[in-house]
Amino acid sequence: MDHWIAKDGVNLDVLRPELARLELVIAGAYEEWNACAVVTCTDGDHKGRRSYHNPPWCAALDLRIHHIGNTEQQMFFYTSLKRAVDNAWPGLYDVLLESPGKENAHIHIECSPILAMVMFGSPTIQEA
Numbered sequence: 438m439d440h441w442i443a444k445d446g447v448n449l450d451v452l453r454p455e456l457a458r459l460e461l462v463i464a465g466a467y468e469e470w471n472a473c474a475v476v477t478c479t480d481g482d483h484k485g486r487r488s489y490h491n492p493p494w495c496a497a498l499d500l501r502i503h504h505i506g507n508t509e510q511q512m513f514f515y516t517s518l519k520r521a522v523d524n525a526w527p528g529l530y531d532v533l534l535e536s537p538g539k540e541n542a543h544i545h546i547e548c549s550p551i552l553a554m555v556m557f558g559s560p561t562i563q564e565a
Contacts (some may be wrong), residue, residue, distance in 0.1 A: 439462075439475055440461060440464030440474065441460055441467075442472035442473060442475055442476070443476070443517070444476065444477045444478075444501070444555075445477070447476055449476060450496065453496050453556070455496065455548060455556060456497070456520070456550060458546070459522065459525075459526075459530070459546065461495060462518075462522055462525050462557055463518065463546075465521065466518040466521050467515055469496060469517070470505055470506075472504055472505050473504075475497045475500065475501040476500060476501075476544060477501050478498065478499040483486060484533050489558060495549045496547060496553070496557075497548070497554065498545075498546055498547075499535075499543045499545050499546075500543060500544040500546070502534075502542055502543055503540065503543075508537060508538040508542070509533075511534070511537065511542060512537060515534040515544055518532060518544060519532040528545055528549060528551055529548065529549055529551060529552045530547065530548060530549055531545075531546070531547050531548075531549050531551065532544065532545075532546050533545045533546075533547075
C-alpha cells in the first residue's frame with residue numbers, strides 16, 4: 438500500500454479488501470491537509486472489547502489525527518473525511534471521531550451493519 442503508512446507494529450496486510458479499498462479516499466483527504474494518513478490499528482485485542490478490530494472480523498481501522506491542527510481543525514477534517522467516504526460508498530462504512538480534544542483522538546472506520554451483513558452474514562458483532 439502506497440498512500441498510507443502504518444504505525445510501528447500495525448500490519449496493513451490483514452486489512453480486508455472492503456477496508457483496503459478506502460486507501461485512496463483516505464489518503465486524498467489527508468493530502469488536502471498536507472498530512473500523511475497513518476493507520477494506528479487494524480487488528481488484535483482492541484482493549485478487550487467486542488470490536489470489528491478483533492479476529493475473526495478484522496474489519497476496522499483507526500487513523501491518527503493529532504498531527505492535524507487543533508481540536509476544531511480535527512473535527513473539520515473528520516467531517517470532510519466522513520463525507521468523502523460516504524460519497525464513495527454510501528451507507529457501507531461508519532466513520533467516527535473518537536476522543537476528540539484528547540491526546541488519543543483518532544478516527545475510527547468500520548464496516549456498517551449493512552456491509553457486515555454482506556461480509557459475515559451477521560449485522561453486528563454482538564450476535565457473534
